[in-house]
Amino acid sequence: MPAKIRLQRQGRRRYAFYHIVVADGRAPRDGRYIERIGAYNPNTNPATIDLDFDKALDWLTKGAQPTDTVRAILSYKGVLYKKHLMGGVAKGAFDEVEADRRFEAWAADKEAKIQAKVDRLSKDEESIKTKQLEAEAKVNADRAEAIAKRNAELAAEAQAANAPEVTEEVAEEEVVEEEPKKEEAPAEESVKEEAPAEETSKEKPAADKEEKKAE
Incomplete structure (x- = not known):
């Protein structure tokens, strides 16, 4: 065999x-x-x-x-x-020289085809890598945009949550400022109420003088 x-x-x-x-x-x-x-x-x-x-x-x-x-x-x-x-x-x-010439021509053509295939595969690989990098860059950009948008929303929510507390503090300050005014009002009334007492004290000597004249 x-x-x-x-x-x-x-x-x-x-x-x-x-x-x-x-x-x-x-x-x-x-x-x-x-x-x-x-x-x-x-x-x-x-x-x-x-x-x-x-x-x-x-x-x-x-x-x-x-x-x-x-x-x-x-x-x-x-x-x-x-x-x-x-x-x-x-x-x-044909002779051996012609055979060698034909084979060399075939080998050169074959080598050119192989090299063209290698170049094409290399170019395709580079194109694929470029597309992958572009896709990754787009994903990263979208992610950064989403994070920025989320941060802006959180900042707006925090600002909205702090706004009522500020108004309450201002209201408390106004109440504290108004309280002394309410306490001063009775003092003026007491002064007004004491005024007749002085007048009565001034009227008493006049009444005593009239009593002496009557005697």
């Missing part, structure tokens, strides 16, 4: 990464392998692929069969395209 190029699971639960290995087709998935030729981490965006290009190409030419996922990885890295060009050289369709 031919060898297989497949993934061997590593890492922890919910954060798995994989080794790209060449193993006997009869061996269990996570069992012993013949050679490790790379690693694949799908947890990053874009996914991180570390592949020994020459070893992968060598095993393909020897007849090793990749799994579907590994085939996609090899196609992404250009191993399958390189194998296709080598087949064209073997058939005499």
Whole structure:
């Protein structure tokens, strides 16, 4: 049975990464392998692929069969395209120099696409962060406005609660000022009542003089 190029699971639960290995087709998935030729981490965006290009190409030419996922990885890295060009050289369709030129052009185009994707993801991430900061600033502004409004309401309530106490104090002061005036009124009346007594004392000598004349 031919060898297989497949993934061997590593890492922890919910954060798995994989080794790209060449193993006997009869061996269990996570069992012993013949050679490790790379690693694949799908947890990053874009996914991180570390592949020994020459070893992968060598095993393909020897007849090793990749799994579907590994085939996609090899196609992404250009191993399958390189194998296709080598087949064209073997058939005499073009020479090895032309094959290298075509592969370099493909690799440059692929690298430009990957870089464009990375730039787009970075720009999207910055845009998301900017929107988050704007949303947080709006929330903070609304919160500050609500706090200021509440403080103004509390100040108005406190002012309204203190207003009656001030009027009562003023009323008490007025009552205290009026009380002495009420006490002075009887004193004037007593003076007026004593006035006739003096007049009677003045009238008594006159009456005595009239009595003496009568005698």
